[in-house]
Amino acid sequence: MKEIKKTLYQLCLEYVQKRMEAAQQAINEAQKASNDDTKSSAGDKYETSREMMQQETNRNLAQLNEANKLKVALNSINPENSSDKGETGSVVLTSNGNFYIAISAGVLQVDNESYFAISQASPIGMKLKGLKAGDEFNLNDKIYLIKKIF
Known part of the structure; x- marks a missing residue:
C-alpha cells in the first residue's frame, strides 16, 4: 500500500x-x-x-x-505517513472509485488501477475528510462506501 x-x-x-x-x-x-x-x-x-x-x-x-x-x-505531504481516516495524503478506496487526497491532478494510473487525484478543498475531498473505512457518504445522489484508507 x-x-x-x-x-x-x-x-x-x-x-x-x-x-x-x-x-x-x-x-x-x-x-x-x-x-x-x-x-x-x-x-x-x-x-x-x-x-x-x-x-x-x-x-x-x-x-x-x-x-x-x-x-x-x-x-506538505509525507507519502510515508499512513492514516485510517480521510485527510490530505490519504488514499481512499470506495465502492465508486479510488481517490488520492493531495492536489487536483486528474486520473492517475498505478498497477492498472485508476486513482482520482483530488484536493482536500474539492467537493469529494470535503466529504471524505475525517471519514473511516466502513463509513458512507452521498455525493450527487451517489452513495460511496469507504472500503479502505491508507
Whole structure:
C-alpha cells in the first residue's frame, strides 16, 4: 500500500513539474517574440502586438504561480505517513472509485488501477475528510462506501 501512495505522490509531482515547465516555456517564448518584434512604420500594430505578448506572459505567470501553489501543497505531504481516516495524503478506496487526497491532478494510473487525484478543498475531498473505512457518504445522489484508507 505504501508503494501505491509513493507512486501516486510521484505522479502528482511530475504533473506539477510539467505544468511549471510548460508555463515557463510559454513565458520565455512570449518574451522572445516580444523582443524580436521590431517597430514597424505602423506604430499602433507594434504596440498592440507588444500588449498581446504582455497579456500572454501575464497569463502564463499566473499559471506558473498556480503550479507553485500545488507544489507547496504537495511538499506538505509525507507519502510515508499512513492514516485510517480521510485527510490530505490519504488514499481512499470506495465502492465508486479510488481517490488520492493531495492536489487536483486528474486520473492517475498505478498497477492498472485508476486513482482520482483530488484536493482536500474539492467537493469529494470535503466529504471524505475525517471519514473511516466502513463509513458512507452521498455525493450527487451517489452513495460511496469507504472500503479502505491508507
